Amino acid sequence: MLEAPFRTSFRVTWAETDAAQVVHYSNYFRFFERAEEEFYAHLGFTFADTARRGLWFPRVEAFCQYKKPARFNDLLEVEVTVEELKEKSTKYGFRVFNKDTGDLLANGYVVVVAADRQTGKATAIPQEIVDKLKPFAK
Amino acid sequence: MLEAPFRTSFRVTWAETDAAQVVHYSNYFRFFERAEEEFYAHLGFTFADTARRGLWFPRVEAFCQYKKPARFNDLLEVEVTVEELKEKSTKYGFRVFNKDTGDLLANGYVVVVAADRQTGKATAIPQEIVDKLKPFAK
Amino acid sequence: MLEAPFRTSFRVTWAETDAAQVVHYSNYFRFFERAEEEFYAHLGFTFADTARRGLWFPRVEAFCQYKKPARFNDLLEVEVTVEELKEKSTKYGFRVFNKDTGDLLANGYVVVVAADRQTGKATAIPQEIVDKLKPFAK
């Protein structure tokens, strides 16, 4: 059975806005990453652990569609879904909502690869991470 | 005749790197925008002018593929191409190279819409901007 | 009687680190501002309100001393104190702790001025803001 998507909330800070008085488009990719980090924490991943294994998780692709602007102090809700779970990579989907109005502000995805820190080469995602992501995978 | 793509160069600053000792993935979207800004300057656009018209240029879509990492102090070259030129929107393509090695580090695009600052609605790109972009459009 | 200082907590995100694998020094000023924003929320200030009055709050001075590094995923606690409360300006003090170890990581301050959005000139801080800050002022 598919787990409900992970959701997390935070407010737009002043530093994230730009001179159009909306969140700068590049910051949505930081929102995606922050939601991904909180998803990992929710799953109980310890980063000390992956560092000890000599693993890191570079992004190889990133995409975002912008629907409506987010403004200073808006309460955002970011939903994380596991779109694809492959041997060496994961595709996470994201939807950013204004939590008060329910409006969809942006949606997108990132493709993350498991890589060996030394060689930089793609490597298999550790089994216990796969096991924890699987219930969320479509 | 198609104009040669616009190219601009800058160095990776320390603040743009992350704990993997490479440029953070969100910063490529700032590189894209900076290259776009320098392209406009090259074309002779005055921003004071578009502000006076009550226009701004929100992004509605953004994409990037990451090929090789960029590191602190690397000299980057960013190439800007006009992929699509429509009545109310433009799609810019970007390629980021390591200028010393010639390696392609990343490529991507953004779709930019001309919008009325008051209403937020999409509007026609001013004719003199269209005239200047046309020689670069594929 | 002096109110206890306001405290708020958040985790270090990957995007806030740099190639030394610690939080970039400029980001402490974003932590200060974020803590200040949460302090205002705690006091019940509505930003829509100050915007309607045509007020904004530029910083005229900022300072930080760095004691120990913060790393990715560290849980920070930021303490906000009202160091000085003048007619047109406030000096906020900040201390950033590692919440798990209790270590002081950084301390600093910002001086914030109330300013008229149109003229840019310093103006009196609205009385109801003063009233709410007073119990925290040293």
Place this chain on the structure above:
Amino acid sequence: MLEAPFRTSFRVTWAETDAAQVVHYSNYFRFFERAEEEFYAHLGFTFADTARRGLWFPRVEAFCQYKKPARFNDLLEVEVTVEELKEKSTKYGFRVFNKDTGDLLANGYVVVVAADRQTGKATAIPQEIVDKLKPFAK
């Protein structure tokens, strides 16, 4: 004889502005660092070199006074001076000007320590760096 201060110029990008339509106060510390990096390049320091020695240069103190706002597309000039040159630390002074109007926008300083990457302990600044900074030291 005292060398003339190092000066470098760059334009304010859109991503550096905030909803007050001016450069966000934290970004001045990025401007300081970028000017410092260009100063090092001007002096012929090779970062590969200091990395090989296992050195890095954390900031232990940072200060900025804000005089006038900088806006999108403004051409800035940043001046770097060597305020103090000690055995293990350097204090750099910075002044940020609007290059077109000549207005002083901000001034500040950072104190940078030479540190051993492994132990984190302060260590002597390498002699050839001292030799190159000395002609700029007050």
